[in-house]
Amino acid sequence: MKSIFSLSWIRSKQPRKQRKYRHNAPLHIKKKFISVNFTKELREKYTKRNFSVIKGDKVKIMRGQFKGKTGLVEKVDMRNIKIHVNGAENIKKDGSKAAYPISPSNLMITELKLEDKKRKASLERK
Secondary structure: OOOOOOHHHHHOOOHHHHHHHHHHOOHHHHHHHOEEEEOHHHHHHHOOOEEEOOOOOEEEEOOOOOOOOEEEEEEEEOOOOEEEEEEEEEEOOOOOEEEEEEOHHHEEEEEOOOOOHHHHHHHHOO
């Protein structure tokens, strides 16, 4: 399989090429895959539907075995398009805890970390 990235793959109907596009995309394109939906209150406040998540945002897990839990984002894994949330951990046989990676499509942002001036400006921009 070719690992050289091509923008033409996104226009393909074939699921194989869609997976290839997402897997081989450069990081500036993968950043767009990390966007997470807002709650209804945040949608009305910022007139946006979703936004890229960063470490420190508060999210609610909407699907999976940790459904309903809320926690802070501990790590954003751009390469694998996964997010690690505080409180969503698997307990291993020896008793230690391992972070559980969650897909951004299964999360909802409840509270934003707005210490970054550029991030705050991009939210208020129309």
